[in-house]
Amino acid sequence: MTLKLEEHKILIIDDDQHIVDLLMTVFEKEGFQQLFMATTGTEALFMITQNHPHIILLDVMLPDIDGFTLCGKIRSETDVPILFLTAKITDLDKLQGFSFGGDDYITKPFNPLEVVARVKAHLKRSMQIPSRHTRKQFYDHGAFNIDANTGKLIVNGVRLECPTQELKLLLYFCEHPNKILSKHQIYKDVWGEFYGGDSTVMVHVRRLREKIEQDPSRPKWIKTVRGLGYIFEADANEDLL
Template identity: 80%
Template sequence: MTLKLEDHKILMVDDDQHILDLLITVFEKEGFQNILTATNGAEALFITTQNNPHIILLDVMLPDTDGFTLCNKIRSETDVPILFLTAKTTDLDKLQGFSFGGDDYITKPFNPLEVVARVKAQLKRSTKIPSQYSRKRIYDFGFFNIDPNTGTLIVNGERVECPM
């Protein structure tokens, strides 16, 4: 079953309270209700292990550690999507973020609605159940069956060729 927006737990990690407040406001207006925050790495790691968030927004420059190291620690415990949200903008920083296990890299200043869109995209992929077309599904109408996965028509137990 797919989770509703309000059911997803989002952990936002940033040492700037103004950024956290902005993101919380925008995410709540977009329907998210279960938002957790941390202002340092130790707190973020504790919240992650205790609350199992569905996604993490992670700053790179934290007072007690860097986000890359923290990402690596989180990755040893879970595959939760991690989006870096940082002022570090060089190509090397971005490559480093991905090499430590980040799923996306957003630089400051940022558009808060773009951050929400990226979070929704990650959540859609990470919590998605298989579509109805990828499941084994056969429609049974008594004397005939249709298998939409293979395009097969079976009448009285015999496969019938259907020319195009």
């Protein structure tokens, strides 16, 4: 079921009251009504269990715990989109954020209207129901299977939690088997935006490999094609099962 704009719950985790007030003001002007805030990691985890937000904006520098570690804890509770808000701008920082389960990375200082635009884009993607005319509903590859309707990923008979963007990426690979896909093409089709970079795709591919591959360092499903991108080798692996 698609939620109305005012029904989406947004949790802002930041100890800078000026930033929180600014974001809340802009979100309210854009029509969002269910806005929550937390200034510490402990408070944030409580708010998540109590309010079940649909998207989270997370500062990296918090007084009791760093945002990367908190992101990992949040991922054990929910797979909703997490957008980092931080002054840490190096590629290493971004890779670390994605590796802990973040879905986007917004550097300070930022344009609050850009933040709103990204939030809307992530909410739209996370709430989308796959079309029966354009997408199969169930992919069974023996070692793992994935249900596009329920978002369930089963690997060797065990259900694994899979964040939204990882789920969308795996579905994308399943929909394009045995084809070389460039990182730019993957990012544009899965994330739906042009901002970001190769590191985003690389980190999410690595996390998928850790879930579905028997040996992530020697993948049999999602393989790297040097200089070109990735290929999901479906048929060859199914013949081995």
